[in-house]
Amino acid sequence: xxxxxxxxxxxxxxxxxxxxxxxxxxxxxxxxxxxxxxxxxxxxxxxxxxxxxxxxxxxxxxxxxxxxxxxxxxxxxxxxxxxxxxxxxxxxxxxxxxxxxxxxxxxxxxxxxxxxxxxxxxxxxxxxxxxxxxxxxxxxxxxxxxxxxxxxxxxxxxxxxxxxxxxxxxxxxxxxxxxxxxxxxxxxxxxxxxxxxxxxxxxxxxxxxxxxxxxxxxxxxxxxxxxxxxxxxxxxxxxxxxxxxxxxxxxxxxxxxxxxxxxxxxxxxxxxxxxxxxxxxxxxxxxxxxxxxxxxxxxxxxxxxxxxxxxxxxxxxxxxxxxxxxxxxxxxxxxxxxxxxxxxxxxxxxxxxxxxxxxxxxxxxxxxxxxxxxxxxxxxxxxxxxxxxxxxxxxxxxxxxxxxxxxxxxxxxxxxxxxxx
Numbered sequence: 001x002x003x004x005x006x007x008x009x010x011x012x013x014x015x016x017x018x019x020x021x022x023x024x025x026x027x028x029x030x031x032x033x034x035x036x037x038x039x040x041x042x043x044x045x046x047x048x049x050x051x052x053x054x055x056x057x058x059x060x061x062x063x064x065x066x067x068x069x070x071x072x073x074x075x076x077x078x079x080x081x082x083x084x085x086x087x088x089x090x091x092x093x094x095x096x097x098x099x100x101x102x103x104x105x106x107x108x109x110x111x112x113x114x115x116x117x118x119x120x121x122x123x124x125x126x127x128x129x130x131x132x133x134x135x136x137x138x139x140x141x142x143x144x145x146x147x148x149x150x151x152x153x154x155x156x157x158x159x160x161x162x163x164x165x166x167x168x169x170x171x172x173x174x175x176x177x178x179x180x181x182x183x184x185x186x187x188x189x190x191x192x193x194x195x196x197x198x199x200x201x202x203x204x205x206x207x208x209x210x211x212x213x214x215x216x217x218x219x220x221x222x223x224x225x226x227x228x229x230x231x232x233x234x235x236x237x238x239x240x241x242x243x244x245x246x247x248x249x250x251x252x253x254x255x256x257x258x259x260x261x262x263x264x265x266x267x268x269x270x271x272x273x274x275x276x277x278x279x280x281x282x283x284x285x286x287x288x289x290x291x292x293x294x295x296x297x298x299x300x301x302x303x304x305x306x307x308x309x310x311x312x313x314x315x316x317x318x319x320x321x322x323x324x325x326x327x328x329x330x331x332x333x334x335x336x337x338x339x340x341x342x343x344x345x346x347x348x349x350x351x352x353x354x355x356x357x358x359x360x361x362x363x364x365x366x367x368x369x370x371x372x373x374x375x376x377x378x379x380x381x382x383x384x385x386x387x388x389x390x391x392x393x394x395x396x397x398x399x400x401x402x403x404x405x406x407x408x409x410x411x412x413x414x415x416x417x418x419x420x421x
Contacts (some may be wrong), residue, residue: 002024006070008160010196012203015167016064017408019024021327022165025097026061027053030166031176031310035057036281039177039320046311049175055121057242057315058169059090059156064194065165066154067094075100079152082139084110085242086315087156092122097312102126102154103145157190158249167196174204181208182298182307185293186214187314188221188263189243197312198259208341209261215240215268215288220248221256222263239268239329242289259418261302266295269333272326275318287318288326332411341407343378344370358399362388380407 006186030049036044049056067079078101081091095102104118108130114200118128131141146153152222173181184201188194191212198210214222217237224231248256256263272311274291295309297304331337344350359365367384387393400406 009255010160010163010167010199012200014160014164015196015200018061019168019171020063020165021068022061022168024165025064025094026168028172029053029354031173034282037294037297039245039303041304041309043306044179044308045297046308046310047168047294048310050169051284051286051316052314055086055089056317057090057287057290058166058193058312059315060093061085061090062157062159062162062165062196063087063090063154064097065093066159067091067098067100067163068162070100070152074152077149078102079154080105080142080146081154081156082106082135082142083156084135084138085114086317087154088114088118089121089317090271091154092118092126095125096121096123099125102127103142103151105129105131105142105145107132107134107138109133112319113319114192117317147413150219155249157192157195157237158251159192162192163196163251163255165196166193167200169193169312169384170197170200170204170233173197173312174200177308177310179308181310182204183304184208184210184312185213185300185309186210186312186335187243187289187292188214188248188256189289191221191248191256191314192246193314194253194260195249195255196257203257210259211296211300212256212260212263213292214263214265215243215271215292216265218244218246219263219265220245221253222265224248224253225260225263226255228257237268239325240271240288240292242287242317243292250324262295264299266292266299269297270298271330272330273333275326276330283416284313285316286313287315290318305409323421324380327390333384335386335393336388337386338393338396339367339382339384339411340400341344341412342381342383342405343407344381344405348377353403354405358396358403358405359385360396362390363396382410391405404410 029052031046034045034047053060079117082105084106102125131138186194186197194212201208201210220233227361230250230253236244236246238244271288271291274295278286290313366386370381
């Protein structure tokens with residue numbers, strides 16, 4: 001386990017040493033202009049493509065820097081980590097390259113695709129153990145093994161060497177552009193990337209405003225900075241899994257509190273819209289956490305006009321099985337997908353009346369659930385409708401009510417809505 005105290009603060013020199021350590025392992029990822037976003041926001045928008053790393057995220061930087069720093073005795077005992085995603089892949093590849101045995105704990109719901117990726121990167125040097133139903137279960141088991149066997153725990157963010165490794169992203173950005181950078185948007189999960197990157201900018205480009213971006217359902221760093229103490233959130237929305245933690249690292253909190261210009265939270269639905277836009281319009285595949293920095297631009301649209309802006313695209317390990325959910329969340333956020341409980345008269349022709357006389361020409365039924373169970377006058381159906389414009393919703397509801405089909409609107413009833421999305 002890391003024995004660093006909360007007084008630790010990364011130095012620019014150590015981040016430069018980390019850059020030298022990882023130079024033959026981590027790719028110098030492109031920093032390129034996004035013509036589409038630049039035109040849309042009337043700004044110079046640059047994307048730092050960490051999704052193009054060998055493990056498809058920046059995590060290789062911190063993992064390799066940490067594991068390569070171990071003593072021969074520590075290396076002999078082996079390393080342990082807990083992760084269901086990018087950190088696991090970074091640790092796995094680092095173990096293989098450094099020929100150090102590693103054990104990676106993953107919770108049972110982890111998609112098989114991610115387990116196979118970790119196996120591919122680690123080869124014979126890693127052992128995967130499936131433990132528990134949640135990340136916390138896997139993490140607890142990993143820590144127990146470290147305590148029992150004296151192995152080194154490789155923390156995904158709350159570790160100085162990891163922070164310094166992630167900070168090399170900031171060095172590269174400044175080396176890749178000569179123009180002053182006005183804003184950098186960076187995703188915040190546990191805070192490792194934001195801690196390292198913001199340290200570099202504070203030292204070398206102090207006028208740059210580094211903005212941390214969290215998902216709205218997991219505002220751990222925002223809450224902690226607001227409370228002026230590292231605060232654990234009891235319940236979080238885990239959709240943006242690469243940036244959804246209940247508690248940020250103590251080291252990361254202390255650093256980000258001092259270095260970040262601001263924190264912003266972005267709705268998960270907006271993240272989904274960004275994922276789909278990047279895929280459909282730019283042929284870029286990103287995971288939810290990888291879209292956070294770009295999704296934040298809408299909320300800074302006025303401030304960034306005419307400015308040089310960098311968005312760190314942190315990763316692309318997206319699970320294709322989530323595509324339907326991503327599309328659903330994007331439509332809901334855009335106010336184009338709506339769910340109702342409708343009261344259908346139990347007579348022939350009722351459904352035809354609903355389709356012909358109530359739905360608009362551009363409305364589409366995407367969900368319909370109805371079972372005739374009684375001889376009552378009306379039977380309840382759960383219906384999902386996609387509309388072309390958000391302005392079509394009120395007229396649609398008005399027609400439902402006029403013809404006595406309307407029962408209830410479910411989008412704003414989270415306790416019921418969770419069973420549909």
